[in-house]
Amino acid sequence: MRIGFFHESAGTKHAGGIAIYLQYMAAELSKSHDVYLYTQEGSPTALLRDSAVTIVPMPGISDRIATAITTLSPAGRQDINSLAMVGRGVGNDLIEHIETNTDVLITFIWLDDLLLSNLVDVPTVYGFHRIDIEGFGGRLRDTHSQTRTILANTERTAERITEVFDRTVDGVAYPGIDPDQFNPAVPPAFESDEPAVLFVGRVQEQKGVFDLVNAVGDVDTDCTVHVVGAGRTEALRETAWSAGIGDSVRIHGEIPHDELPGYYTAVDVFCLPSYVESFGMANLEAMACGTPVVSGRLAPIESYLTHGVHGHLVEPGDTEELAAVLERLLTSPEERLRLGANALERSKTYTWDNQATVLEAVCAQAVATDDEMEVENTEGAREVPQSTFR
Incomplete structure (x- = not known):
């Protein structure tokens, strides 16, 4: 498969938990698939540099402008960065690149999914990483997103998705660790005379x-x-x-x-x-x-x-x-x-290779479901829902 990931800060040292999760999943999947990461311009992390992931740098927005916008509006910095990446990307052949080079696109931010699922023709997967998902953004995404395949990061998150949105989750891929990197034999970063x-x-x-x-x-x-x-x-x-x-x-x-x-x-x-x-x-x-x-x-x-x-x-x-x-x-x-x-x-139960296998299966399911719907649409069985932004 050709798998795409989209996240505004996944390739930088400022990456938070979701972005780190994405980096490791992308690196692991790149061992057996063609993987593309769409992220803001910047120096990629060592993990990504040493992997087979193809990084597609996207123009972002300066910290000064983002701060000014967030000061004057209710939008958060991540929302502003997502809007800037997608907006400027559309003018720089982002959609064409995704459709030409990927079979499935994965996002983890509600606004990314809302926008891109309505703009691209490849199947999309949305990954939930929160259990407090009842907010305005989450409901807007649920109402207007074209994504049909849902991933959760824990069983509890999956339960909340079903409770709040009445949606069946297609897979649960937990965060993981790299035992070669995180282990008791790693030399300590500092010494301490007391506990x-x-x-x-x-x-x-x-x-x-x-x-x-x-x-x-x-x-x-x-x-x-x-x-x-x-x-x-x-x-x-x-x-x-x-x-x-x-x-x-x-x-x-x-x-x-x-x-x-x-x-x-x-x-x-x-x-x-x-x-x-x-x-x-x-x-x-x-x-x-x-x-x-x-x-x-x-x-x-x-x-x-x-x-x-x-x-x-x-x-x-x-x-x-x-x-x-x-x-x-x-x-x-x-x-x-x-x-x-x-x-x-x-x-030891939570290794990235184990969890990437789950995500791989979810992506394959998304592609298969999309192919089935195209066949049904061709045969006149039912219409594929069209984007509200097209």
């Missing part, structure tokens, strides 16, 4: 990183907190000083994804006490490195992390519970070793 706790993710309230800092302020055992990610870093520094641990918090900022393994192996505990997660890929990466995990008690996370077996789950926002769990782990090397070993074993 260390790591957070990886966007520095914002819903990720629970502010709760983590406040909880560590109530822990009796001396430790350091290492934060990897961009966002409200200055506010986090202020919170750390207010909690009395300003000297114990190290904010590393945003780092390339391929450098993360050394951060997981450098610490004693990984903590992601989020309020909302579609999956929590950072948890799985830490588990693959044999690092015990403390995370928010959320349905997507419970699908792969059993409380007390692979790590500990805490109620989002409960800093007292979080502090107690951290104190327990930081003072018990034996429990850390037990949980880390169990977590490592559990992570």
